[in-house]
Amino acid sequence: MLRHPGMRAFMAARVAAVLATQVQAVVVAWQVYDLTRAPLALAYVGLAQFIPMLCLLLPAGDLMDRFARRPILAASWVVSALCSALLWWLSGHGVAGVSSIYAVLVLYGCARAFAGPALQSLLPQIVPREQLAQAIAVNSMLMRSATITGPFLGGLLYALGGGELTYLVCLGCFVLGALLLRYVTVAHAAPRAVGGTIWTRFAEGIGFIRSRPVILGCISLDLFAVLLGGVVALLPIYAHEVLHVGPQGLGALRSAMAVGEVGMGLYLSARPLNRRVGATMFGAVAVFGVANLVFALSHWFWLSFVALLVAGMADMVSVYIRGALVQFSTPDAMRGRVQAVNMLFIGSSNELGEFRAGTSAAWLGPVGAAVAGGLCTLGVVGTWAAAFGGLRRLDRFEEAGAGP
Template identity: 60%
Template sequence: MTVSDPATVVYRQPGFVPFLIARLFASAAMQIQAIIVAWQVYALTRDPLSLGYVGLAQFLPMVVLLLPAGDLVDRVDRRLLLHFSWGVQALCSALLIALSWRADTDVRLFYAVLVLFGAARAFTGPTLQSLLPQIVPRGLLGKAIALNSSIMKIAVIGGPVAGGLLYPLGPVVAYSVTLSLFVLGVLMLFAVRIRYRGDPAPAEASAWRRFTAGILYIRHKPVILGIISLDLFAVLFGGITALLPVYAEEVLNVGPEGLGALRSAIAAGAFVMGLYLGVRAIQRRAGLVMFAAVAVFGVANIVFALSREFWLSFAALFVAGAADMISVYVRLTLLQLATPDAMRGRVNAVNMLFIGASNELGEFESGVTASWFGTVPAAVIGGVGTLAVVGLWMSAFPALRKVDRIEDVAADAPPPTKP
């Protein structure tokens, strides 16, 4: 087949572009809504602690429901489940519109809506990750993941900006936009075609056994265990994002404008690298490339930690974002290919649980070490910790280190479950 053959071009796969557009709409809606609801709740309370409750109200139901959600992903039509999840999130936007009509609305009602929103999001993550392998063939999955991750950076970069522009028009207008985007995402899903559906998960096992089957599969699959645990600990030590406001204000002296640029540098690096990987896939030594990318991520964080020049700090974060995208590309592709379709929902749910924990704990770790040792030493410690994790994981998971061609990784049969 030639390069121009539709079978070798990922964006020509039936249903892939509608999937990207649908996800872009929904991701942009989530990013915009996150900005609007945070500002609105703070305007109502004038209490910084209320912003913590905004995050907590969404995070706790996600943690509680992720494993049951993963089981459901493996047992029902994934498009139908995504329709339901985004539909509930659209309902939450409508409820926020209703609450915003009144100036004296009890802020606890906003928290209640956010709990429902977080519960719906618990189903979104594992469903999206498990749906993509049913849309594109195995040989193009890596490119599909890279393009998908890169396009999502548009929402990450543009969503907060759009939220900031919409808020002066009033929360009702802003939430109306998010409601419209969720509805458009739901409608675009009707154009997504399922072409590579595997056998459904068995229905006779008890609920608890089904929920924990993903954990058991990960435990007995060294490649997947290495991938997920590497992400957990690398992000745990490399969570420098939480320190960016301090760097912008006290180290680089660039103010809020510079802070926005620093935040965008990471996403911009990931975006550019994702587009590149979507065209040129990693062909050989995938395991070593992944470990090298995580090491570059750690080195870039150290450079940023020690930099006193804005341009160098921006460049370091750009490189860190690009390196992280390479790692994400290899990890997510290996994760999908090493997991049978009947287990993808539960395995992806566990992976998302670890990702959520690593992000939350990573920011907490950065804050604690910064309070103990100072901002710059804390950032350096985080980068060195990431490098140490790379060395330890290369030794502890030789099967992951020795992965050559990504597509050669095979999925094992799901572990047997009993009633």
């Protein structure tokens, strides 16, 4: 599968960009909390990135179905590099307060609005359909490897050289990713969406998702499970006030989930799953919720690390199944708009989830917020399993393309 023309360049470009994203996320969160010591300030980190994504993801998805996806992705990474350069300048000039950081994160959210659907829509144009599930597993595993390295590297670079050195590394990784895209060979061009206005094309995409319970169930399950139950935004608070570890410990906690994801990704890439996929996905999300509950109640670093490790393994299973089901259910001509909605839901669960976690921590304290989140995740699993019975009973990935 990696022998397909351009596949290695695509994977290397993604690893570079994800590495930059993870390093930058650790350093921004640490700097903001270090400046303010306010959980609500961390909430605004997620909100500053989510608002532009909310406004731009659907127009971005329409562009993916009308124009070549590779140059759009390269341009979005160039803008991300500019954001890293601006954060480097702010850090080097000792700008007080966090309002300037939020402004840069808004621009960064704009770039991510185009990068997300472009990445998800480009992969099926590189590998044949029969190898798509395996490509998704390998791709996810490599991305999680970068997710492991990124937080550790971010904490180490910040401890050694502060924000200036760290943001320079992020800038270089984004530029490298954009340059590597020149060597990505698209095996077949996707059909182009034509006719109508942008609003009618949006309506077609939304109508298609509503007509496919498999797609709607997958992306909405991820939205509410992570939106209500994610604990990543609380890690700086846990590192400071509960576990009493520094930036290196924060980097280790952020990497713990990725360690579990990579381990599970290696297993899935060697032994791809294709039986009882629906029930397995719901079970994995339930394990994710239980692991987050253990993390919420832990006051020992090693137990917190293991809980996040298990949560990462469960999340990898869910990501693998959900990604394959959405790809198998979507025709090429609709892929950009469907992936835009998918990325909107993922962005909501991640960035808006950070806002939810920060505000909950301000009201309930970090432990109370994390416990409530884990319980909400388990509630979502039960509700969605009952509401999407067809998805729960789905056996093979290929059955997802059979229609409603």
